[in-house]
Structures are given as structure tokens and as C-alpha cells.
Amino acid sequence: MSLLEIRDLTASYGVTQALHGVDLSIDAGEIVALMGRNGMGKTTTVKAICRIIASEGTLRLGGTDLHRLPSHRAARLGIGLVPEGRRCFRDLTVSENLVATARPGEWTQARVEELLPKLGQRRDQRAASLSGGEQQMLAIGRALMTNPRLLILDEATEGLAPLVRQEIWQAIAELGHSSGMAILVIDKALREMARIASRAVILERGRSVWSGRMDALDEETARRLIGV
Amino acid sequence: MIPERHLNIAVLMLFFAVPAWALIMDEPFTITLATRAAILALAATGLNIALGLGGLVSLGHAIFFGIGGYAMGVLAFHAQTYTPMQLGGFEIAGTKSMPVIWLVALVASGIAAVLVGLLSLRTSGVYFIMITLAFGQMFYYFAISWRAYGGEDGLSIYVRNDFPGLNTLDPIQFFGLCATLLCLALLVFWRLARSPFGLALGAARQVPQRVETVGLDPVRLKLVAFVLSGMMTGLAGALFADLNRFVSPTMFSWQFSGELIVLVILGGVGRLMGPLIGAGLFVTLEHVLGDITDFWHVILGAILLVIVLFARGGVVGLFCGKARPDA
Amino acid sequence: MSTILVIEQVINGLQFGVMLFLMAAGLTLIFGVMGLINLAHGSLYMIGAFAAAWVAGLTGSFLLALVAAMAAAALAGALVEMVVIRRLYAADHLDQVLATFALILIFSEGTRWVFGSFPLYLDIPEALSGTVTLPGGIAYPLYRLVLIGIGLTVGLALWALIERTRIGMQIRAGRDDREMIAALGVDISRLYTGIFALGALLAGLAGALVGAIQSVQVGMGEPVLILAFVVIVIGGIGSIKGAFIGALLVGLTDTLGGIFLPEIFKLFTDASTATQAGSALASMAIYILMSLVLIWRPTGLFGRAA
């Protein structure tokens, strides 16, 4: 059984339906890429998984029906989220951001600062005054510190310098392989996703229209569904 | 959902129908209530410019209401006692002419709004709410201890002021006067909201940094809105004083500022008819509930609570949904 | 005016400041830290005082009265949070103002319904009445010294809770982004209910403690509410240290203004006019102080830029 199991998921914002039937599953230790053009429902899917918006269909994590849980209980089952747009806690310092929602496990503040040294240098600075990229690093660190079973990265490398980006991709790949964390990535860096993810799911207008092994994604499909 | 335009027309018709009915049934008090609603609506329409269009939550609008009131009170007081006012060596006679009083009320509240606005607009958000409150309290305490004009006891004006060609003591004529001014104010609000100024002001409320990058100064825009807003509320204050033939420091109280905000929210923030609906509803509730029990405030509180919790966007929002921009 | 009197007045000012801080402490949590404009805070203060007066009347025990005050206010707070406030975190300040304004109406008249229209009796316990002599020969009421002690303790504890514990971080984070803190596994609803109840509890405690030297009656909460807002805004929203310093500043300004302004005016006009004009200015003093602070620093003394 997969760690995350989604079948025929639907969701709406008020009267506009954003998801029309998404299927997606991830096993422990697996990295899956969620792809699609702008506005196709990737973030909405993430919000549904995290129970930030209401949805219908099958939505299970480790066999538990997430639909029965409020957002924070779902998170405590082991979901770590790096949200679109960073959303660091502006009034908290970098350390406080990391510590406030941490759960015990192998990711500690020391280890996060090792991966992202910039955060160590800015430890007592308020998140609001960090540069864009620094905030992005903080969002990643914060999610890691919850020591999740399922890590969700929604545009987690946006605004990061190429060098840092490479380091992060490197770390993500290692995470998936060594620690058995399941990872769902959404990113515009298709090249990197292709390199580290084993499978991909592509959304179009709120529906999963393609899914399969990464190496099975041919150029024609990619051009049609993603625009490259 | 019904189109806002239809609701607006219905509300205006009701607003004129009630006093007309009262006139026929010889119920002068109902006319007085309608007049009161009209004046409160005028004050709230003023606030609606700052609050609804400019996003300025002023908990100090009683300042302008009070200044308008005292403009009337002081001028009429000197007229009724036949004593000229001493103003730095000048002697100014009082007056009982409404147009003159209105002019003074507009100018005085405008000047106050420039000063309060200039200082308050340095802050924003909750701080703006609190600094306007602070200015309101200053005016309130000043009025309380200003013995020359009655202090806390206030000033009684024995006869309503004059308007050329009208008998202002006749309830329906005074209502007509207030209703006309309210309609003018609504017209101003309606045009203002769509004018270039209104558009820029709306943007300054939503994204001040964007307004700056197109070369406009959001603080200046808000200041002008605040002044217009204060002047309108000031005019309402002068009328209110004439309705009661009495002014007192409670016109400056923070509770009154709060009540104005409540009126606007009740009707619908930023909506043309929001203030009139809010004022009409409030006056009616006050009148009806007061008859039911001594503890009618509890019922009023419960009704307000239900409205905030279940009718976001006030009455207009309830019937017409969210505001639509008219492109 | 003798030096010793001046010193005594400065102590009075500081003491009044600490008392203000005690009254503002609950609001610091609810308004300052959680970012919710709660006009009904004064009502919670009143509920505490009434509960205390009622229980003190029944049992004669001040201690039990304090416990009752805290319990009643906390309960009312929790209830209000769950029924009303919870739906308003996401709403803008306007809706909060309207809803809590409605709550004032309900609480005030509800209390009058239950307890009647006459002020209630609540006095300081025998053990704490009377004065002690401070160095310099100043006779000072013992109870007020106890209030200072409690105020400082509450302040310190609050500061530690907010600035030094994980719960404090989560509260501050929740003000910024409720959705996000929940998505990271914090039960923000329960946390906020708890904190709101704690804020209410502190309001109730202050109501009972201060009510014992003031009057316990309907409407007692509103002047306190305004003062508490002034204190917090001067200090800067979100800062406990700011609230404390704001409270001391307000206490000093109010006390010393009331005494010295009439004296200063006496240098220019006759005694009677001076007393009146001076007092008039004194009653405006704290508001003048607040606007000066905000004009100088638009986010208060220790507030952070938005």
C-alpha cells in the first residue's frame, strides 16, 4: 500500500471547481513530481492533502483517511509542507521559525543549518527582513524540522540562486533515498525534477491526465502538457 | 442576489415613503426619526469615504461631528444671547442662518481634518485607529471643560435655526432639508467612487506601494479623502445639533465614533447605500427595541452579532453579494 | 511643594502604571500578541470584579473571590472565543470591532440583569489593609504594594511565556498565518481558545484586585479598556516590554500631569482658572502623549514595522 493515496480527488474555491479528479500515489522513499502549466491545480492538490481546503474523493496517508482530520492532525501524521510563496512567520526570528513547529527526529536545527548555512548566519534575524531566497531556505528548513514522512515541496526552489538550488536538489535526492522520506515535488525546474524523481503526474485543468515513470515521459507529451 | 442598483432605488423610495406616510397619518415623530436617520446617514456617508473608499478606520470621526455641532451651537448661542464672539480682537456676531452655519461647519471640520489627518496618516492599521481615537478623546475632554459653552452640560439653542424660505420647525420641512443634503452627499459619494480620484484612492487602500510606483502619493490621496470625509460628517453634526437644538460633548465621544462605524458596517462598507441602510436600521431598532424591555441593549447586541457573523458585507452584501467593479 | 511629596507622587505614578499594566496584561495577550481587537475586554474585567464581589459576599473570603473572578472570566472568555471570536480571526479589524462592540452591550446589560443596578461591595482583606512606612517616611498602602508585586509577577510570567516558550512562538506565528501554522501541525484553534481564556483570566484577576480599591459596577470596564489600549499602543503592539513601559509612562503622565499642570498654570493666571485649565489639560495628557509617541514612532515605542 502506498504511503499517500489519492483517487478521484475534487475540490473547489467557492463556486469554481479547481480539481476535477486527481489520482496520485507515493510510496515511502519515493520522489514523485507533480507537473502542469500555471493554474492547472498543483497547489490546490497540495492544499487538499494538507487539509487547507475541503475536498472529496479518496485521500489517505498511511491508510488513515485524511478527510476525517483537521489540518493540524493531518500534519502530525507526518506531512511536512514547503508552501508556495514561502509563508514564513514574519515576526519570528529564524530560529523561532524553525523551532516553533519542530517535531523530534533526525532533522535538528544544527543539521538544517548545515544544509543551509545562510540560516545559521541569520539565526536571530526576523523573517520579515530576510531576502527572498533566505526566506525560501527558511521555509524548507522549517518543513524538515517537522521530520515528516511525506515532504511536499511546492515551488521550493523559487528565487534561490543556482548554486543553492543545486545543493538543495542534491539534498532532496539523498533524503528520498537514505531516510525513506516520501517526497512530492512541484517545480518549474523540469530538468532537475526529471533527474531526481522516479515518477511524474501531470495535471491539466484539475485532472491528472498523465502519470508514469519519469523516463517514460516523451517530449511530445511534455510539450503538449507542460509547454517544453 | 439582486442587482445593487435595484436595492438602492428601493431603499431611496422607502426612505421618502416613510415620512410621506407619516405626514398623512399625522405622526410627526416618525418624521423626526426619519430626519435623524437622514442625518446619521449623512455623517456615515462621510465616514464611508474614508473607511469604505480609503480604508481608513477612523475611530475619531466624532471630532468632525462635534465640531459641526459646536459650529452651530456657538454661532446660534451668540445670536440668541445677542453677545458677539471675541476672536483675537475681532468681534463676530452670531448667526441663526443655516447656510452660514453650514459653511462654518464645513470649513472648521475641514481644517480639523487636515490637522488630524496629517498627523494620523503617519501611522496605519491599528495604530491609525488608536491615534484617531486619541485625538477624539482630546476634543472630548476639551469640550467637557470648556465652560464658556456649557462644558459637559452642553448648550441649548431654544429655536431651530433659519433657512431662507422654509419653516424649519415644521418636521417635514426640516426633513426635506436634511434629505436633500443627504442626497447631494450620496451623489458626491457615487461620483467620487468612480472618479479618477476614487480609483486612485481605492488602489491606495489595497496596494499603496503600487500607487507610489505609478507616481502618485498615497498619503496625499488618503489625506484628501479624510478631509472630504470629515467635512461631510461635520455638516451632519451641524444638522444633528439643529435637530436636537442642543450640543454637548457627547457628540465628541468615542462611543459615537464607534456607532458611526457600526452604521457603516451594518449597511455595507464602501457601498453607496450602506450608510443610509445602516442608519435606518439602527434608528428603527433603537425605537422598536426600546419599547420591548429595559434590557433592549442585549437584543441589539445579539442582532449586531448575528449580522457580523452571518452577513459579511452588511445588509447590502447580504442582498447583492460582494461589490462588483463597474468597468 | 516638598521634595518628599514629589517623590511620593512619582511613586504614585509608577504604582498607577503597574496597576494599568495589570489591567492591560490580558489585553496584551489578546490584542497585542494574538492581534485581535477585543472591545469586550473591559466586560471580562467587569465580570471578574462582579464574580469576586459576589463570592466575597457569600463566603467572606478574598482568596476564594479571586479564584472565582479568574474562573468566571476565563470561562466567559473561552465561551466567547469559541462562539464568536473564532470566526473573526481571518476577518479584518472592522468585523472584530463590530462583533466585540455587540458583546459589550450584551455583557453590560446582562450583568445588570443578574446583579441589579447598584454598585457591589468588594473590599480589600483585613490582612492587606493599612499602610506601611517606606524609607523617607512615606506612608504607603500595603495593598497597593501587593498590587505592584502581582503586576510585576504577571508581567514577567507573560514575557517569559510569549518570548521564551514554544507556545509563545506558536501564538505569534498564528497571528501571522493561521493556515500555515495549522498545516505545520499546531492545533491553533485550541491554542487560541486557551490563550484567549488566559487573557480573560488576567482581565478577571485585574478586575477583582483593582475592583477592591475602586468601585464594582456596570460600566466599570470601559474606561479601563481605553486606557489599556492606550498603554499597549504606546508600547507597540506585540511587545510585552512595550506594554510595561507604556503603562509606566501613562501612569506617570497622568499622575504628575494632574498635579503639576495646574501648578504651572498658576504662574500665569489666577488660582481658580489655573486649576480648571490645568486639570482640563491633564485629562488630555495621556492622549497627547499617545499621539506624540505615534507621530514620532508610528508603530509605538517597541512595535515593529508592518
Added chain:
Amino acid sequence: DVKVGMITTLSGGGAGLGIDVRDGFLLALEQAGRDDIEMVIEDDERAPDAAVRIADRMIQSERVDIMTGIIWSNLAMAVVPGAVAQGVFYLSPNAGPSQLAGQGCHENYFNVAWQNDNLHEAAGAWANETGYSNSFILAPNYPAGQDALTGYKRMYEGDLAGEIYTDLGQTDYAAEIAQIRASGADSVFFFLPGGMGISFLKQYADSGVELPVIGPAFSFDQGILQAVGDAALGVVNTSQWSKDIENETNAAFVESFEAEYGRLPSLYASQGFDTANLLISALDVADPSEDPDAFREALRAANFDSTRGDFAFGPNHHPVQDIYAREVIQEDDVFTNRIIGTALEDHADAYAAECQM
């Protein structure tokens, strides 16, 4: 039938006063068995504009002949001039601002309680009698407070150790008490109505300052005393009424009020009671809507049994009456007042001369 409109404070902080006036008034009607008097009672929330609104309604819509009930001077100033100008009679059961006693007096306005300064004047007179020669005086900075200090000083002959105005609604008096302590005064006069007085007295009692205190009855009425408790014991206050004034009417009033409402009456209750009885006595003579002049004359005659014994109006329709000095005592569990002397006899007010009607 006549219609009487009563506007008084029934909600919020000052509700106790209005409720006492109302209850006293209704008690008198009930005892007289008058069902030809129709009452319209409304709460003014202690807000002038609410009072005006209600007055408009009573006059325009209910078409009342007589109005009464207002507690607070600022509300009276808002309502009374307009009401009497429209031909309505106004009988004040409490508020007695100086304007309405002097230049602003009116033939249709009668005050059945006192002119605002009266009780303070009596306090000044009593201070002389007691031999105080160096008073410290304080009151809130608003007209009634300013009148209070003026009233005290009008009669008081000694020196002033200090004179201060506090904030309206002030709750903490540590600074003032320190000033009193340092001033070398031999007595303290204060006028702090309502919660202000409760706070002041409690704090004063706890401060160790032991100077004698004197004030008008407003801070020592039956509704407040229980809340002040021990702190008020022995304090001298001046009042035109007390429950131990010896006359039949008063004894019956006190007894029946307590029987009816389960609490002791306050001076406000007595004022409401007297106002109603004055009204009834005049109604027996003439109907205000048919013969207002005769009705007015009947009011002026004040032909009724007052709880205060003798009762007469001066030329400005304000009482000419004795004002007593009382002392706060404890009877069983209840704190109440006892007369210890008469401060002023047949006292009128200082503004009567300015009144022309």
C-alpha cells in the same frame, strides 16, 4: 386623563439613580390609587441625544402633558428648554442646573429636588458650624463639579488648604490623597458622584489619612453606601432628605418603599415620590391641557405632603427647604444615614434673583 412622560437613566452605570426615582414616583401613584395618570417611561442611557430623541417622541407622538425623570444636568439642559418651549410642563425630580434656576428659568419648569449647588452650600455652612477652618476641596472637572466647589466656597468661611479638579470618571486617587496628606488641611470636602466617590472613599480609608470628610449626599446615598462599606462610617454629608426625618409622610414612605421594593429608599427615591405627589396635588385642582394656568398655580402652591415636611417653591420654582447634616451609621448589617443637625434652614438658591418670568 393626563399623560406623563418619564425620561430617566435605567441602563448602564448610573442606572441606580433613575431606578430609584422611577420606583419612588410609581409608589406614590400606586398609593394614591390614581389610574387616570398614564405613564410613559423611557431609558435615556445617560446620553443627551437619546434623551432628546425620546423627548421628541413623547411630545410629538405620545403627546404627553407633563414630563419628568431626568437625573443628569447635561441631559436636563438638552431636554428641558425645548420641552417647556413647546408648552409641556417639566417637573425635575433631580437635576437642577444653575441655568434653569437663573436666566433660563421658565414658568413651566419646576424643580422638586434642589438646585445643584444647594447641598454643597449646606456642606460649607456645616463646615463653619463644626469649626473647620482649612478645607481641602476636590471635584471632577465638569460643570456640576465646578458648581460644587463654588457652592461650598459660597458658604464656607475658612481658608482653603487646596482645591483640585480631578478627571471625570477617574478611578485612582492616590495622588490626590497624597496632596491632601501634605496640605495641612483640617477637613476634606469632596463631590465625586457614583463610582468615583466609592473609589475615593475606599482609597482614602486605606491611606491612613484621618482628616474628617464632608460632602453632599450624592456620594452617600442608600444605593452606594453598601458598596463603600466601613470606609464611609462616620462621614458627614448634607441632604435635603433623610429616612429619619420625623413626619408621618416620611415614615409611611420609608416603610412602604421598603415593603414594596425590598430595599431602603435613597434621597432619589424620596424625590421621585415627592414629585409624583406634587403632580397629583396639582391635578386635583386643574387639568394641565385644559387650564394650564390654573395647573401651574396649583404646582406653585405645592400643596402636598412632602417627605421633607414643609415644602415650598421660591420665585424661580426651585425648593426653599431645610438641608440637614447626616452621618453615616451602621444599623445591623445595613449602612445608612442619621441626621445630626440642620445645616441650612429655609434655604433657597443663589440664582433666583436672575430669574425673570
Added chain:
Amino acid sequence: MPDPILTTTNLQKSFGALKATDSVSLDLRQGEIHAIIGPNGAGKSTLIDLISGRTQPDAGSVTLLGQDVTHAGTAARARAGLGRTFQISALAMEDTVLQNAVLGAMGASGKPWRFWRPALWDADLRMRAEEALRRVGLADDAGKRCAELSHGQRRQLEVAVALTLSPHAFIMDEPMAGLGAEGSRLLTGFLDSLRSEAPILLVEHDMDAVFALADRISVLVYGRVIATGTAAEIRASREVRDAYLGEDA
């Protein structure tokens, strides 16, 4: 060589002990796209804030069209011809696309102090706004509320609003952020055509876009410009690779 449109001279800005901008001197010339790249926290956004007037420098100066604007406010610089887009879209979400564009036109024509005639009746304002929308390809969406736009459309609108100002220079902070591959490609094409109209100072981490567009690239590290040159020169620089690009760019 003609005078540069925009010059900064020895700009300095510190936050406490941190020198976010350290003697930065650079310029923007007619017809070019000048890209600023550098590690996170290098001070790029700070530099943009200094140039646009959101922050005041500790020292140094900013010159626009030969005029010293160091101490002018944001609005004044905008009137002097500086068009800016934000890293995170700053649009009036409750208003329509057209209204947002009209706002820009109003700023440019200095017409906000009109209180009576509806803004959308003003043919002049409307024409300017519609022209700008057409150019970025939003003409069909003019009546939509901003809140209903997709992320990519908002970015286009950002540019359109800047266009209505007919600025002499554009400043853009990470315009590609959040755009998908397709959106980036379209925007890249558009910016390419824009440079003939007014030069662009571009901050961007999307190296594909930067290398495709930039005539010159300046590299900012710890608040200092460590290198300026053409795409090829920068790509080849060892120092830049170590500090920023890494190995696979």
C-alpha cells in the same frame, strides 16, 4: 557613447552591522537589458529599493536622466520616468484589469485630482490603458477582476501597468518567479522586444532568461559588484561560478 539613463554612484546601505549594499556603482544605458545576479541575500532587492526610492541610502547617489534623485520619493521617481515591477505582484485585487491599467495611466498623466467624471469615461486614460493591455496580450481580459487572474497573467499585468507610464527605464525584480516554462518563454520574448522602448534593469535568478536577454550582467556578492560583463564573460568567470552559478549553468 550617449549618457546613461540611470546611474548609481557608490551606493551604501547597512542594516546594523550588515553591509547590504557596498559602494555599488552601475549604470543602465539606452536600449540595453542590464541583469543583476548574485547569491541570495547579496543585496539585489535592497539595491532595487534604493534605486526606486523605497529605501534611502546611507551614502552615494542615484541619477536618472542626468538628474540627481537620491533624495526624491518613490512617486517623484516614477514621475521622472522610472517604471517598476514587483517580485510579488502588487495589484489592486478588487479592481478590474482595466482599472489597474488606468491607474497607471492616471499617474503618468497626473490626473488623479479629478473628483467628478468617472475615470473610465476619460478617453485619453482609457486609450493608454487599453494600448498597454493589448501589448502584453491582456486585451481580452480587461473586464476581469484581478483576483481571478492566474499567476502568469498577473505578471503580465504588472508589466502592463509599468508600460502605461511610458517610462524611460524599467526596473524588474524577479519577473520570472513562479512562471512555468511556457510563461517564462513568453515573457522573455516580450522583454526582448521591450528593450528598444526603454532599457531594463533586471534582477533574476532564472539563468536561462538572463543569458538569453542580458546585454550586460553585473554580479553582486555581499553587497559588492564583483564583476560586470557580457553573458559569455560572466559565464566563464571562475569567481562567479564559485559564488553563484555552480557547475552546471
